[in-house]
Amino acid sequence: MKIVNISLAILVFGVAASYWGINCHAKSNSNSLAVSSAPPTTAVDGLILQTQLIDEVMQVSGRVVASKFADIRPQVDGIIVQRLFEEGQYIEKGTQLYQIDDTQYKAGLAIAKANLEHAKADFALAESQILRYSNLIKRNAISQQDFENSQAELLFKKSAVEVARAQLQIAQQQLDYTKVYAPISGHIGRSMVTEGTLLSVSQPQILTTITQLNPAVVDLQESRKKSFKLQQTLLKDNQPLAMTVRADTDSGSISSQGQVKLAELSIQQSTDTVTFRGEVDNSHFYFLPGTFVTAQINLGQFNAILIPQKSAMLNSLGNLQVWLINKDNQAFPHELNVRMSYQDYWVVDSGINAGDKIIISGYQNLTSGDLVKPTFINDQYAFNS
Numbered sequence: 001m002k003i004v005n006i007s008l009a010i011l012v013f014g015v016a017a018s019y020w021g022i023n024c025h026a027k028s029n030s031n032s033l034a035v036s037s038a039p040p041t042t043a044v045d046g047l048i049l050q051t052q053l054i055d056e057v058m059q060v061s062g063r064v065v066a067s068k069f070a071d072i073r074p075q076v077d078g079i080i081v082q083r084l085f086e087e088g089q090y091i092e093k094g095t096q097l098y099q100i101d102d103t104q105y106k107a108g109l110a111i112a113k114a115n116l117e118h119a120k121a122d123f124a125l126a127e128s129q130i131l132r133y134s135n136l137i138k139r140n141a142i143s144q145q146d147f148e149n150s151q152a153e154l155l156f157k158k159s160a161v162e163v164a165r166a167q168l169q170i171a172q173q174q175l176d177y178t179k180v181y182a183p184i185s186g187h188i189g190r191s192m193v194t195e196g197t198l199l200s201v202s203q204p205q206i207l208t209t210i211t212q213l214n215p216a217v218v219d220l221q222e223s224r225k226k227s228f229k230l231q232q233t234l235l236k237d238n239q240p241l242a243m244t245v246r247a248d249t250d251s252g253s254i255s256s257q258g259q260v261k262l263a264e265l266s267i268q269q270s271t272d273t274v275t276f277r278g279e280v281d282n283s284h285f286y287f288l289p290g291t292f293v294t295a296q297i298n299l300g301q302f303n304a305i306l307i308p309q310k311s312a313m314l315n316s317l318g319n320l321q322v323w324l325i326n327k328d329n330q331a332f333p334h335e336l337n338v339r340m341s342y343q344d345y346w347v348v349d350s351g352i353n354a355g356d357k358i359i360i361s362g363y364q365n366l367t368s369g370d371l372v373k374p375t376f377i378n379d380q381y382a383f384n385s
Contacts, residue, residue: 044362046325046374047381049305051354054342056299058230060276062220064291067279068184068212074199075177076100083195085188091210093185098207100199102178105171112171116164123157130154186212211289216282218245218258220295221273227263231274233299234263243297245280247287254286260297305352306345308381311360312336320346323359323366331359331372 078100085097133150136142182188189209193199199207222230233241240259247254258280267274278295280287287293312320315333324334339349352358359366360377 041329041371041373042331042362042366044323044331044366044372044374045360046372046376047308047311047358047360048376048378049307049352049354049356049358051303052306053301054304054306054347056302057340057342058222058227058297058299059294060220060222060227060230060297061292061294062218062276064287064289064293065217065219066186066211066213066289067215067217068186068210069289070183070186070210072097072180072182072207072209074100074180074201074203074207076105076174077200078102078104078178078198080193080195080197080199083191085191087188087190087208089188091182091186091188093182095182096179097182097188098180100178100180102175105175105178109168109171109175112164112168116161116168119157119161119164123154123161126150126154126157180207182210184210184212186210213285213288214282215258215279216256216287218278218280218287218293218295220260220276220278221268221271222276224267224272224274227274227276229299230260230276230297231263234260234276240278241297241299243278243280243295245278245287245293245295247291247293256280256282256284256286258295260295304339304342305348305354306342307336307348307352307358308360309341309344309346311358311363312346322352323363324352325357325359325372325374329372329374331363331366331370332368 080098081101082099083097084099085091085095091097130150130153133142133147137144137147187210189211191208192205193207230241240261243258243260245256245258258278260276260278262277264275264277307322312322315321315335320336320338321333322336323331325331335351336346336348337350339347341347357374357376359372359374362372366372
C-alpha cells in the first residue's frame with residue numbers, strides 16, 4: 001500500500017513539473033516574440049530648421065582691364081636723341097620720356113617771333129597813319145577814299161598781328177612736342193624705338209605704353225536671366241554694390257575688395273549676356289590686365305532657410321534630397337529646390353519650411369518610413385542655433 005502511494009505521488013509531481021515547464025516555455029516564447037516584433041529605431045543627428053538673415057551673394061566671372069592706358073606716339077617729326085626712362089618703372093604724370101631733335105623747331109620758333117614783331121610794327125605804322133588821316137579828313141586835306149583805305153589797312157595789319165601770334169603759338173607747341181611727356185601715371189612698358197630712330201607723326205608704330213593698374217577695372221559678364229536682379233539693383237538704386245574679387249595663382253588664391261558701379265544698358269545679342277564694370281583696390285598690383293577673376297557681389301540681405309550641404313544627397317533622378325523626420329519620428333526622403341549655395345550650406349528656395357526637422361548624419365542605411373531616434377544638434381551650426 002505504501003508503494004502504491006509513493007508511485008502516485010511521483011506521477012502527480014511529474015505531471016505538475018511538465019505543466020510548469022510547458023507554461024514557462026510558452027511565456028518565454030511569448031516574450032521573445034514580443035521583443036522581436038518591436039520595430040527597430042536608428043540613432044541619427046538632426047536639425048530643426050529656422051529662417052536666417054543672410055547676405056545674398058552673386059558670383060560672376062570676368063577679366064581685369066587697366067583703369068588707364070596710354071599709347072605714346074610722336075606729335076612732331078624728328079629723330080630721337082635721348083630716351084629718359086627705364087623700362088618697367090612706375091612713371092608719374094608729366095615725366096619726360098623722350099627727347100626729339102629740336103633744332104629746326106627752335107629755328108621755326110625764332111622765325112615766328114620775328115614775324116610777330118614785324119606784324120606789330122606794321123600795325124603801329126598803320127595806326128599812326130590813321131590818326132594823321134583823321135585830322136586831315138576834317139580839313140578836307142585828303143579824299144574820303146584815301147581815309148577809308150587807311151582804315152582798311154589798319155584792320156588788315158591788326159589781323160596780320162593775330163595771325164603772327166597764332167603762328168608763334170604753333171611754333172612754340174611744336175618745339176614743346178619735341179619733349180615727349182607721360183600723359184598719365186602708371187607703369188611704363190618696353191620702348192619700341194631707340195635713340196636715332198626717325199619719327200613721323202603719321203607712323204603706325206607706338207613709342208611705348210603706360211598702364212595704370214590701381215585701381216583695377218573689372219569687366220564682368222553674366223547671362224541676362226541670371227543677372228536680372230543685379231542689373232535692376234544698379235539701375236534703380238543708382239548706388240555701387242560691394243564685391244570681393246578673387247583670382248587663382250600658383251601660390252594660392254588672391255583677393256581684394258571693390259565695387260560694381262555700372263551695368264551696361266544693352267544686351268550682347270550673340271551671347272545673351274550683360275556686361276558689368278567695377279573697380280577693385282590693386283595697390284599690391286595683384287591683378288594685371290587680362291587676369292581671369294571671379295567676383296562675389298553682395299545684393300543685400302534676405303531671410304533664408306539654410307541646410308548643411310553634407311545633409312543632402314542626390315537621388316536616382318539626380319535631384320538633391322534630405323531626410324525629413326515627421327511627428328512620429330519616421331524618416332522620409334524629400335526633394336529640395338535649391339536657390340544657391342552659401343558657405344557650407346544650401347539655400348532652399350521652396351519645398352521645405354522653418355520648423356521642419358531633417359537628419360544631418362546617420363541616414364545612409366535608412367529606408368522610407370524607418371523609425372529614428374534623433375539627437376538635435378542645432379547648437380553646432382552657427383546659422384541654425
